[in-house]
Amino acid sequence: MSHLRTEGLSCAIAGRILLSDVDLDLAQGQMMALVGVNGSGKSTLLRTLVGLQAPAAGRVFVHGQDLHALRTRERARRVAYVPQEEQPPGELLVGEMVALGRVPYRPPWALRDTVTERDTVVRALDAVGLVHVLDRPCDQLSGGERRRVLLARGLAQECDLLVLDEPTNHLDVRHQVQLLQTLRATGRTVLAAMHDLSMAAAHFDEVAVLHKGTLHVLGPPRQALEPDVVTRVFEIDATRLADPATGREHLVLGPGMPALTAASVSGKAPEPRTHQAREDHR
């Protein structure tokens, strides 16, 4: 059975339809990346999927239940959403910020649930490698640390569905990889807006490409991120190169990229660039 499914979903902002007829289907434990150019509607779609915005048409189902028919607290127990940007209040301690993920489980008017909360908060911070800042005020964090704290709050919500808007933003490359591996290790269902197509290809089961107001392509990374698709959607040269050592294919982006050579396909290492060639390039 699907974990998250949309049926003919359309999203609008200020009465303007941004996306039409989006049909997504994520199985339990599946990781799907949502890609598209700036302004293509990724955040709007995610906000609609988690119930922060009403659909212009269509429906969203979580485990077969219409998400928009659920009460807010019930929704927050089923799907954790981490927005693209959020500035936590300065004096709030990191632990307190992450504990906000537990609010949907607290009895009404309860300020805190001290019995289980601290363990959950520590576990969530541990998953993003930030237990050591538990008692630090949020305004003493770097951009990347703040981002990871927000993700920890999402993890502390303990929903088996995570909807993340650019989770790797501001993270250095090691922390990007670590985060995506951590998400995979949790076994949770993940839908994440991503800008880094290589990360999307390497860490996600499926990629959904938004283009010109529609879900343009949806499929496994190799199919959804075909160089043709990438060029059409992002208006950038794209090709695939095989790593001679591993045989693994990588998407190479940008003008002036090397053409796919017989050597790269056969696995033979390309000639190293000479010093003179580098000089010429300057």
Ligand SMILES: Nc1ncnc2c1ncn2[C@@H]1O[C@H](COP(=O)(O)OP(=O)(O)OP(=O)(O)O)[C@@H](O)[C@H]1O
């Ligand atoms: N509150 C708003 N009022 C009017 N237009 C808006 C509003 N919020 C977003 N938009 C517009 O809606 C479009 C889609 O925005 P959205 O944030 O969903 O795109 P995105 O794909 O997430 O972009 P990015 O990659 O830059 O984060 C953009 O053209 C944006 O300018």
